[in-house]
Amino acid sequence: MLMIVEDHPDAINSEKETPLHRAAATGNLDSCQLLISKGVAIDAINSEKETPLHMAVQTENLDICQLLISKGAAIDAINSEKETPLHHAAVTENLDICQLLISEGAAIDAVNSYDQTPLHMAVQTENLDICELLISKGAAIDATDVLNKTPLHFAAFCGELQACQLLISKGAAIDAIDYKKETPLHKAVVTKNLNTCELLISKGAAIDAIDSWKETPLHMAVVNGNLNISQLLISKGATIDAIDFLNATPLHYAAFCGELQACQLLISNGATIDASNSSNLTPLHIAAQKGHLDVCKLLVSKGAGVNSLSSNNETPLMLA
Template sequence: MELFEEFFPSYLDDIERIRTNTEAEQCNFGQQHSTETFDASPDPSSNTVESNDVPLLHQAVQIDDQHLFIQLLESGHDIDALDTAGNHSIHFVQSETMLELIVNRHPDGQRIVHRTNHEGFTLLHRVCSLRMDHKTMSDLLKRVIECGANVHQLTKNGESIAFFVENCDVLEYLREFDIQLEVVNQNGETALERHLYNENVQMARALLVRTHTSSTFKQRAHKYLNLMLKKGRYFFIRDYQDVLEKHPELTKALFDALYNHSREEASRLFAQACRNEIYFIVEKFLDFDYNLNYNFVYSEDEYDDEGTPLLRLINPRENFSNEHLIERLLQKDVDVSVRNGSGCNALLALALRYRFDNGSKHGEKLLQLLMKRGASIDSVDFNGNTALHWAFLSGRLEMVEVLLRNEADFRVKNNGGNIPLQMADAVNQELFYFWS
């Protein structure tokens, strides 16, 4: 520190702040460095902090301190010093004034904006990834492009600046230069896929609307729905459902691409949507009438009870407003005899449903539909209960009537030795005796 005190007495506070900012992350386009300490006390003509080879000039640019940058240059620091990722100080510019300072001081002048690091990133790639107020960003972008930055330049991994843009205002500005939104990188990703994966919802929404008519979209769209659904019902409804509702052609393109790519994957996603109660997705699959495997057994993890789409819809975890979807699904090629991990088939699951959904008026209709599909009326669960046991236990006498009309056996005893009537409370037992 003695050398800094001698050469930069007016900047001791800034240097001390950087020195003591332990474990501060410095992002270099996918690589991270930790600014840990300046204890090595580099010579004024040295260009780097020895602990991690981050040039001091870079740090001055990153904190947007033009005076410190000038002092470092005048003390002999190399303006072309690179860090271990091949980044030049130009790559850390965050203001128009710092850009002008480097351009004016560098022998290449404005051509310095073409410098790339080891991964092929330019200043423009870097600036697009920054988060700052709209005016500062607009002014900086405009100036970088005026200096000759190529808005179509790709990184070594084949990524355009659309992969790095962080907000729609920047995207709209760059669209004036006809930037490439549909580039596919060497990993087979599009910018839209990258933003969906990184949960940059604002950008993903914008790119969904702006790219869905392209041939590239149709080739890659089979990946997009899965990414939109990965965080579950609440986030899908909040982030994406309204976009799909407003753009039915986009919705159709997404679903068609998924089904045309893989019937099995489309069937899995349908089953996932049934399990997670994302009813917009369930309804669209039914609307588009694909030849799915409607008996696809899906579970989230080893602790999740396995179930087919029909069983999931009959016994949802929260949202019971889905009778219309159950009715529609029963028109498909579904197996009503499949059982879940609790030993319930569709008929038993329906009877169990009305323990929790007592406000429903559709139980009778769904029960009749299951009967028509060949459901076994006296099948039992692991505890020996029939649908009639559950109907009595739930106090749903209208379902009791339907089951008895369809010749349900009221003499079957469960594992506890109880016939169905004995599952009812005392009041309903009296009512049933009176009614019968």
């Protein structure tokens, strides 16, 4: 390596990496020092527009990070994804490098090409120490990415219970909505994270929050066939006959998906057996249309109208 450094300090490989990139990536401090003494470009970029500092951060080499920064490396250089070294550091477990970058003035809320901040990224990998550091240094707790998702949306979706607890304790908006108007509770329901759902509800999450389709968390829970979460939501006061933008109730959803146990749960908790959607279709119409015989039997046994007419004057039998 040293011979290459001596003879070809500005050489680049097929990835447009200079010897300084490689030395930083492999943790070769001596080579880094030699190359810098020869005046190589400290912020040279490779094919991904990453500088040697990006690479030193990724390989968690604190000494090389310190050297590069002391020699003037751009602390907020961005790669092709608009990620700064701090973005990279946020997904490692190296608290020291994060502290170094921040102490040297790294932008705490720099956004990548998806408008995600380092906190968004740290949350997704549940690096709690790094999350706490970023927040303590002023990271925006409710920063939104290109899809309007906050760090809490990500933590809830990933089932990162401790990250959720941390964010909420620091004031994260419990009912923040993303581009689909989904709250963190919607996200936790979709990914079947019961403990996260319990936490969010205990902290005041809106049990009947509606997304852009007017779906509540209960609508989503029965679609997923998640009885534990469905039971939790109902026990906490979820509206059993909440309607979406087509006037469909959770029972319509459960019937559509053939979720027999979910149908039983909803009916036992007072769901309207013959609720009609915007096309005057009842859950029995839906179950018959989808061929869910067990659900049809259940609904009929509970008094569903076998002669109910849709907007097109169709009975459930006609749709079977």
